[in-house]
Amino acid sequence: MRFLLVVPPLAGHVAPLRGVAAVLSSRGHAVAWCGPEPELSALVSGRVFPAGDSGPFSVALRPPELRGFAALKYLWESYLVPLADAMVPGVASAVSSFAPDVVVADQQAMAGALVAARCGVPWATSASTSTELADPLGSLPKIASWVTELQAGLRARHGVLLGDLRFSPHLVLAFTTRALAGEARPAVPVAYVGPVLPAASGEWSLVDDRPLVVVTLGTSNGAAGTRFLAESVDALAGMPSVRGLVVDPSGELSSESVLLARRIPQVAVFARASVVVCHGGHNTVCEALAAGVPLAVAPIRDDQSMLAQQVTAASAGVRLRFDRAKAADIRAAIEAAEQYRPGAEKIRESFEAAGGAEEAATHLESLANP
Structure with missing residues (x-):
């Protein structure tokens, strides 16, 4: 089987999928990555399909003093939505060339969801953090509506009839557990697989008996x-x-x-x-x-x-x-x-x-x- 992993060029979002990719490869499956280059190739090994240029939309450009809604507004308007628009052509090309059986789309790489839905390819969401599962905007209806409208614009521009792009109707891989994150919002097909952590590496010693x-x-x-x-x-x-x-x-x-x-x-x-x-x-x-x-x-x-x-x-x-x-x-x-x-x-x-x-x-x- 063939699996295409669509991710933003963010180490924390890529990290859990690296372990999943290694397991899939060890089981004989073909695995490829798709995302902005050259940043993505610095984070992963294996075949990489380029999709967009993260430079103009780098989350690192966000002013560090932004908090609360100002930080959320920047994240959606200046990063998530323009990154999705920029990535769609590259993801579409990767799906056409690689012909995956499944697309795995990180929650912050909504281009993966858009293209998979448009092409009729089964897709899974990679929830590298559990925040969205708990519906953090549920008590803030005006802000939630604003996010919904931004997503509606994305779907309209790319000709997709779909629900929330952050949640696959087929499978959401949550890299946490219920013991920490609690229950997900209703109707989200979540598999709580726990974190995928790197192996302990690097030399470190401490000659000290204190905690x-x-x-x-x-x-x-x-x-x-x-x-x-x-x-x-x-x-x-x-x-x-x-x-x-x-x-x-x-x-x-x-x-x-x-x-x-x-x-x-x-x-x-x-x-x-x-x-x-x-x-x-x-x-x-x-x-x-x-x-x-x-x-x-x-x-x-x-x-x-x-x-x-x-x-x-x-x-x-x-x-x-x-x-x-x-x-x-x-x-x-x-x-x-x-x-x-x-x-x-x-x-x-x-x-x-x-x-x-x-x-x-x-x-x-x-x-x-x-």
């Missing part, structure tokens, strides 16, 4: 991120009973008592951690919970607030105010997080039972050969 507390905010959070990290250094410096490690991509911070690193092998480090303080990125949250590590989550934008809500609802951690948290607040959150280890362990067990990439590949095979 390890890790603080990481990803790589692109601007001056506000530097402020939070600096407050975290101050918080950890006042906690001699723990060993603090702060990931500072800028290299601007300094400390005599807290470890600083521009990058870390997260899976390996989290396996040693006692508490992880983070921004609520889906991959970081799942990598910590896969190790049974409780969290202190300080969401910044996009899906991070919903992930923080899921973590607290699952009793797997606590929440912080990113913009306002001072050293004392961060210290209190770290001290409180440890009591949520049982909740984090329950999430870890649900991840282990979900099946991951193997289970996702089996669902895709069933879609290709019903």
Whole structure:
């Protein structure tokens, strides 16, 4: 069978599908990728069909100070919709050339859904984060209606009669579990396969018997991120009973008592951690919970607030105010997080039972050969 994976050039969205692609290939199937070049080829291996140019629509161009609806508006109007329009011709060419039995479309690569529906090819949604499954705009009808209108414009421009482009009527692969994300919105055919995490790699050792507390905010959070990290250094410096490690991509911070690193092998480090303080990125949250590590989550934008809500609802951690948290607040959150280890362990067990990439590949095979 032949599977075409349509994705945006975003590492967090590509990451789970890399593991699924490897399983499909190991089972003898043909797998190809489709997305903006040259960015996509830097993230994947194997055959890549070019689709669009992400340069003019890069999510990295979004002003870092945008929050709430302003951030959502930018995401849809300046990234998701124009990227879909730009990708459609390339995806159509890939479908014609590769003749896939199934198209797998990331939720932020709506061109995959548009072309698959137009061509009558079965398609699955890849939900790399669980946010949309919970219908975050359900209590905001005006904003939800605005998103619906944007999608209607997309469908009209490309001659497609279809529902919500973010949800395949055939299969939605959710790289999470019910234990963390809760139940999906009604009528969405969700397969909860759990996260597909990278294998622990990279050398990392710590000669210290104290509990390890890790603080990481990803790589692109601007001056506000530097402020939070600096407050975290101050918080950890006042906690001699723990060993603090702060990931500072800028290299601007300094400390005599807290470890600083521009990058870390997260899976390996989290396996040693006692508490992880983070921004609520889906991959970081799942990598910590896969190790049974409780969290202190300080969401910044996009899906991070919903992930923080899921973590607290699952009793797997606590929440912080990113913009306002001072050293004392961060210290209190770290001290409180440890009591949520049982909740984090329950999430870890649900991840282990979900099946991951193997289970996702089996669902895709069933879609290709019903």
